[in-house]
Amino acid sequence: MAESFEVTFTYKPVISVDSVNLIGDFNDWDLDRTPMADENGDGTYEVTLELEAGEYQYKFVVDDDKWQKPPEADYYVDDGFGEKNGVIIVGDEVPLRVSVKGNGVIDFETLRHNNSDVKFANPLSRDRISIRFQTRRNDVEEVTLCYNDGQKQRIQLENFATYEEFDFYKAIIDLENPYFEYYFEVKDGDKIIWYDKEGIKEADNGKLTDLTSFQYNLSEVDIFRTPGWVKDAIFYQIFPDRFYNGCKENDPEKIEVYKDEDTRCDAVIPDWEKGVPPNPPVLTEETEFYDNKNEIHPEAGYYVFYGGDLQGVEQKIPYLKRLGVNAVYLNPIFKGTANHRYNTAGYELVDDTLAIKGDLEASEEYVIKLIEKLHRYGFKVIFDAVFNHTGYEHWAFQDIIEHGKDSKYVDWYNIHSFPIVPLYKQNKENPPNYDCWWGFGHLPELNVKNPEVRDYIFQVTEKWMDPKGNGDLSAGIDGWRLDVPNEVKEVVPNFWQDWRESVMEINPEAYIVGEIWDNASDYLQGDEFDGVMNYRFRDAALRFLGLNEIKGDEFAAELSKMYFQYPEQANYSMLNLIDSHDTSRYLTVIDEDKERMKLTVLFQMTYLGAPMVYYGDEIGMKGEDGPDCRRTMIWKDRGYTKPDYDLFNHYQRLIKIRKQQPALRRGNIRGIDIAYDQVDGFKRSYGDQQLLVLLNAGKEMIDLEVEVDAADGKYRELYQNRIVSVDNGRLHLKLEGITGAIIKLS
Template identity: 30%
Template structure:
């Protein structure tokens, strides 16, 4: 076989701890080689009569993509340390794979084996347990509801009277959210993610003026405290958004540098190429977010900047009991700052959820020392590739498998999964107003590990192109709401909460499909097995259930029994539960 295709790196997607006495080990081998894989493992100090006392544990084929088979197993470490290697067998040969390469005979000396020196409890990835069962609702505060007109900016427009623009205001505030908490509770929401609420110049508030004050257009500290308390009464967690990569133009230290240049005590808080600063033109002479002169990049290496921002991080946790931080442009801030950030907030409240805005593969931030999760746009891309861009079910399976296998299961369980956000076109718009495909995508989203999020208004059929179109005023006139979509998402959320194999399962098995438009897979826990099948095409498809207990499958949405072979209408799906017999 092609030994160059055998990969084990000891990085966290190949080796990770579930406790200080148990580890998950994975290895990739070339697809379809017909191998058996065994992991040889043991305590490095456990010798008897000059022989290392090792255990042989068979590995299980976990997933397959276009290039690799992914094998996995769990091993125990009574003394929290381990040496290990692999025995790989084909029909014609058997050999051993270790840190030092390949051997035809099992190495007698343990120095050749992979080494886990000691499994410290502090190195176990331990995200908050509540997150994997949370259904989020993202709110752009300026556009959700106007509950206190006395706080309206002078230029406030009547609610929903115009299409949004980059600088328009409609008076949305925190009181408006408080007045609609019962609505969110009835929908089934258990977490609210707010885009920034701190004092800022713009309507989006990503250009912070004062990180320690609620924007007066949104309310005050008492309003926020009431919102959080009322949310918690309803079982709803609250996550705030912070921008530590850059400040706003009117942030006092930046204004000081603009005014005093070389003589400003804050000049090292930022990254000037030269002084005085020159905000005008396409390329300001200081580092910024992108090339936006009103968003100067902060120097998070500077001791005073770090002290200030860490004070901010602790303040809103300690004083207001927030449940999470979403961190804007997180991949452009240094890792050392994020390690300090995590230590500070976790010491105050251990189960605070730390979510980084990163759009790409994010392993360096998800080792357990920085973030709990990132915004899972790669999953969004994989779902849209199949549902909207005519990607075959086989290619979709490959994309989904590569993504899931790039992280430990403990990471996947708390990723922040969404179909759209304030930074993208709305899902109804990307779906060309096709509500059937919106429902199909949401069911896909909710069926995968992670913490799903609904962007405000998607549940009642709001559409909108990229910013600013995706930031329109929430529609509260019930005669203009899509009640069918609202009922569907309410039911979907309820099913996710009710069924252990719906998103938080133990095993995922993709099933082969001859039809490029049909994607199907099974999920299972100790309590149940679910079968998901999707048909994104414009044709009705004939589906045959897996052979086991064919007559025992029940449709979760209709609560009816399904025959072994059934028709799946165009642009539709089924979620079926295996009815277990005693």
């Protein structure tokens, strides 16, 4: 009988769904045979199968009819319908033995370098490059880069990442000549081999004469440049309707939401302080008006407004300065009928209920002045945009509704028949007759293949980056957060490459961050995004620090995996979040364990990349997934809830430490070996500065002894403001349970 393996498939939809099924070669693509379950309610669906060794194609099916490509697979193949199937390899592709350093045996099969892959050869400038090399885990003692840039040189590579069965080594070298040649020398015990363009070479009678070096010319490749300011940025995400109501005059009127021809649901503006009471009731499909969850029936797609606005953002600038953040990410402010405004009626239009009610021109002028003011106060500003779909109310779609196939915008969307099925008549038996996002009729998808649509998107991009049209970037935004960009790329593969070129022509220091939930390598090659919303960072932090369900070495492996998969530049430009408007609040997920929240924030403020604070996290806001995580900001004691000023002070103190220590913002990173399952740590280095960060996710105090590259003596621990000692090259520290340390070693 063939050997079988236990394989677990997981899938986390980006929105709430009713069902997920697994289909593939192993079940004859039967839609009903392999349902998946969300056992712990965290939004991740799983199923475990027994499969024989081999390769299998597969997909996920959401709500019985939405076929989804797996976000991570061993590789992908065409499915014959213009999309991709994931492929999983079951069983060991290469038999791996137990490896031991120093035994003189090297696993040749796992050695790897590819100078056409930016994961292995990443040009940082015209005279600087990062070179990486892969070996079997714990298998070799030294990897040396031998290169010639007009002068023969050698540099030993540093082991910078370990995950799964592999170690990854790296060196960043400065070159005198953009053209250089190189090969690797790999040593273990008394065994030395060389790795060149042709593969592995061994000496014959102690002599090696037939090396074929890798060749690289930095003058002939594109350099992936990311904005320098992002390394120093600490972002604050604001969902405008729920942040602060700074102007009662622009509050929305009562909104009539049509569910059918005879029934309408009136969405009034609730009281800010009473909008989300504790213990909201359980909601059902029959619930017409979700007052406690701030939501109308999901098929309507419209939401209750609370009146938060851009005047509220302006009035709270002193609060943001006091917290210490220096960059603002605004959820959409474009005109829309939902409080989230992802259903825009026009990207070029500011929603007047966020600015000057009844006056779109004055609203635009107000936004420009607000951007200028934020800039004067030292803030960068990025806008949220979804160029994959618009709202049902967008002027182009409305023109199609009015004029049918005679509309000059008819090719801006993918319409299947005429007339358009009215939104209030749509249901499962009478679905939309046009392409729309995840089947939601109020979100018709743009036809991004249409050059007119492309030009429109490029024009509104320029409008907000240079609103005065004269190159005065002080009035323009500093970057973009892109909603569901993967869906645009699936339709037009080079769309974001062209768009990035346009953005860089306007402002070479603009920041482009995409909403990609899984491995984003394809988007971070230097020609599309600078970084992504780092949900993988969140998942790793949640599992180790928040829920304590994995060990420290597993946590370190997840971080190492991300670090290796992304170029150096992108690692510094990742938007590191612990929650957002699309997830449950972190504090809620971890059962309101504030000490674990504090430990997670310590990690967030010391790790590689740009931290992002979701409004209200700093004062202990809670909320489940969906609209509940978008509760109104707590500005004063509500009786049943109040701002947590202790947590605010904690955020404030860690932000201050990050700002004061360049190594925490711009330094490189290296993991350290720690013998305790519940402890992890890493070093940050920049110039002559070196800091050690330690994280104890366990409940017990640990008496740590860590080998460090520092002279014997006393050193300052910044987090708890205490003194620690180094004796004989080893740091000694008692680390309490569920806490951390930041030690300044130089």
